[in-house]
Amino acid sequence: MSAPETIAAIATPPGTGGIGILRISGPDALSIGEAISASKLEPGLIQFRRFLDAEGQTIDHGLCLYFQSPHSFSGEDSVELQAHGGAIVLDMLLERLCELGARLARAGEFSERAFLNGRLDLTQAEAIADLIESGSRAASRAAMRSLEGRFSERVNALVEEIIELRAYVEAALDFAEEEIDFLDDSSVGQRMERCASHLRELLDQAEQGRSLQEGLTVALAGLPNAGKSSLLNYLAGYEAAIVTDIEGTTRDVLREQLSLKGIPVRISDTAGLRDTDNPVEREGVRRAWNAIEQADVVLYLVDSTRGLVDADRRIIADLPADRLQLVFSKCDLAAADPGSDNTVIAVSVVSGEGMELLIQRVTGQVADLNQDNQAFMARRRHVEALKLALDNILQARETLAATRSGELVAEDLRGAQCQLNEITGEFSSDDLLGRIFSSFCIGK
Numbered sequence: 001m002s003a004p005e006t007i008a009a010i011a012t013p014p015g016t017g018g019i020g021i022l023r024i025s026g027p028d029a030l031s032i033g034e035a036i037s038a039s040k041l042e043p044g045l046i047q048f049r050r051f052l053d054a055e056g057q058t059i060d061h062g063l064c065l066y067f068q069s070p071h072s073f074s075g076e077d078s079v080e081l082q083a084h085g086g087a088i089v090l091d092m093l094l095e096r097l098c099e100l101g102a103r104l105a106r107a108g109e110f111s112e113r114a115f116l117n118g119r120l121d122l123t124q125a126e127a128i129a130d131l132i133e134s135g136s137r138a139a140s141r142a143a144m145r146s147l148e149g150r151f152s153e154r155v156n157a158l159v160e161e162i163i164e165l166r167a168y169v170e171a172a173l174d175f176a177e178e179e180i181d182f183l184d185d186s187s188v189g190q191r192m193e194r195c196a197s198h199l200r201e202l203l204d205q206a207e208q209g210r211s212l213q214e215g216l217t218v219a220l221a222g223l224p225n226a227g228k229s230s231l232l233n234y235l236a237g238y239e240a241a242i243v244t245d246i247e248g249t250t251r252d253v254l255r256e257q258l259s260l261k262g263i264p265v266r267i268s269d270t271a272g273l274r275d276t277d278n279p280v281e282r283e284g285v286r287r288a289w290n291a292i293e294q295a296d297v298v299l300y301l302v303d304s305t306r307g308l309v310d311a312d313r314r315i316i317a318d319l320p321a322d323r324l325q326l327v328f329s330k331c332d333l334a335a336a337d338p339g340s341d342n343t344v345i346a347v348s349v350v351s352g353e354g355m356e357l358l359i360q361r362v363t364g365q366v367a368d369l370n371q372d373n374q375a376f377m378a379r380r381r382h383v384e385a386l387k388l389a390l391d392n393i394l395q396a397r398e399t400l401a402a403t404r405s406g407e408l409v410a411e412d413l414r415g416a417q418c419q420l421n422e423i424t425g426e427f428s429s430d431d432l433l434g435r436i437f438s439s440f441c442i443g444k
Contacts, residue, residue: 004076006032007109008102010090011443017085019062022093023443024079024102025072025110032100033064033079036093041079043068051083051093059092060084074110075117108440112433115425122425122436123151123382129440130213130377138262139212139377146377151209152424154202154376158389159420161195166413169406192397199393203386209378211296215257215264218362219295221288221319223311224272226301227329227349232256232269234349235359253287261363268295273315292319297362301327304334304346325361381432385419392416 006026012019024032033041037049038056043066050061063082072078083093098104106112108129115125127146134140145151168188220228233239236256254269268291271284292298298319302308316324328334331346331353345361347354396412399405422432 004113006102007105007113008032008094008097009105009110009443010094011080012085012090014087015085016087020083020085020090021443022081022083022090022097023105023110024081024097025074025076025105025113026102027077028101029077029079030066030068032097032102033066033081035100036081036096037064039064041066043071051081051096053092053096054099059096060089070117070119073119074113075119076113105442106438107442108437108444111440111444112437115433115437121149121152122433123155123423124149125425126379126436127151127377128444130379132441132444135215135257135264136212136259136262138375139264142209142212142375143377145375146209151206151376151378151382154205155420155423158195158198158202159417161191161198162393162413162417162420165191165195166410166417169410169413189397189400192393192400196390196393196397199386199390203383203390205376206378206383206386209376210380210383212263212375213377213379215266216297216362217295218265218267218297218299219288219291220267220269220299220301221273221292221315222301222329223303223309223315224274226272226303228269228272228301229254230349231299231301231327231329231347232267234355235260235267253284253291260359263363265362274311296323298324299327299358299362300324301329304328304330325358327358382423385423389416389419392419 004026006024006028008022008024011021011023030041036051037047038052039047039049041047041064045066047064048061049064051059053059060083062084065080065082067073067078067080069075069077081093083089094104111120111125111128114120115122120128124147127143131140131143131147134143165188168191220231222228232254236258253271256267256269258265258267270288270291271281273285273288276282276285300312300316300319302312316326326344328344328346330348332348332350334346345354345358347358349355392412392415396409396416399408399412425433
């Protein structure tokens with residue numbers, strides 16, 4: 001296997017700033033760092049040096065930091081140059097590093113090397129990108145917990161559970177000629193159920209972590225003039241949508257990104273749901289239903305001044321019940337009483353009545369979990385892998401009950417373990433790694 005190349009990149013964002021940082025990593029990092037600074041670099045020591053071009057002329061001066069392998073972010077010899085943050089200066093320094101033998105780093109290549117060298121597992125590496133891109137304090141704290149290994153610890157504990165189950169089942173296969181039926185032990189099914197329960201718990205938390213990473217998607221739905229645009233304006237804090245007494249003002253999906261209780265939320269104000277011969281409005285209704293299908297939460301607004309009508313009931317019957325929140329708007333003008341049903345929230349954008357409860361209901365368990373310092377960052381691929389692992393465990397339990405076939409049970413358990421290993425990267429295809437790290441920024 002060929003030795004890795006030495007890579008270099010500007011680690012600070014494009015633009016002008018007081019300080020710009022360049023990173024070098026690989027077998028020649030020290031010699032390149034010493035060449036550009038014309039001095040000997042000591043590990044763990046911050047040194048003030050001039051940075052020189054090929055003719056010995058000073059490009060800039062700043063700080064040099066040498067991290068000796070394996071005590072660096074990437075696990076390789078690494079050097080950081082802290083120079084002035086002008087774009088031209090940084091480009092000149094990067095060009096000189098390449099002249100001295102480094103090549104330009106690909107997006108995410110420093111983090112990829114940290115993963116390949118065992119400094120991070122895959123969930124921790126992804127948490128770095130999530131921490132950089134976090135859109136709220138809640139997301140930032142959750143990303144840091146994942147970076148510190150909270151999510152990985154939970155996954156690895158599940159892997160150990162499954163390994164112990166596999167060992168027991170496969171031992172039964174090894175002693176198949178014996179009269180003792182290991183699989184007849186009721187504890188095997190109980191252990192599978194316990195493992196499935198732990199998987200469900202982790203899956204719920206991963207779903208909440210995904211909401212922190214991607215943001216909750218909320219669709220405002222209802223009949224024309226139900227108060228959807230007014231609610232959007234209230235939550236956004238400014239007039240994001242046009243509000244009039246004319247029905248059908250909103251013809252397209254209007255989206256706003258905001259933060260509620262520290263949770264990033266994408267709100268879609270949709271066209272009023274009704275049958276219409278107007279082709280423009282009909283297209284708006286089609287897009288509204290599409291937004292509803294994709295939403296994590298659907299707020300269905302009912303105008304309190306006219307109450308719940310038959311058209312509302314027909315629409316509500318077609319909405320996803322597990323993601324639906326019924327909201328009676330304009331309660332300051334209410335002619336209709338929503339009743340004592342605590343699943344219905346009455347709100348007013350004029351008085352603010354009910355708004356705090358509505359926000360709390362939308363953010364729900366995600367905000368509660370984060371306040372308890374339990375939330376960790378998760379991605380959609382983590383959620384899908386956990387679902388597949390749970391499916392495999394449930395299939396193993398059914399196979400055990402129906403066939404007592406140790407071979408089939410062992411194969412289902414192996415499939416569950418592979419899915420969990422793919423989360424942390426212990427077993428991951430090169431294509432998966434390429435997709436993940438290519439989404440990182442240059443220099444990370």
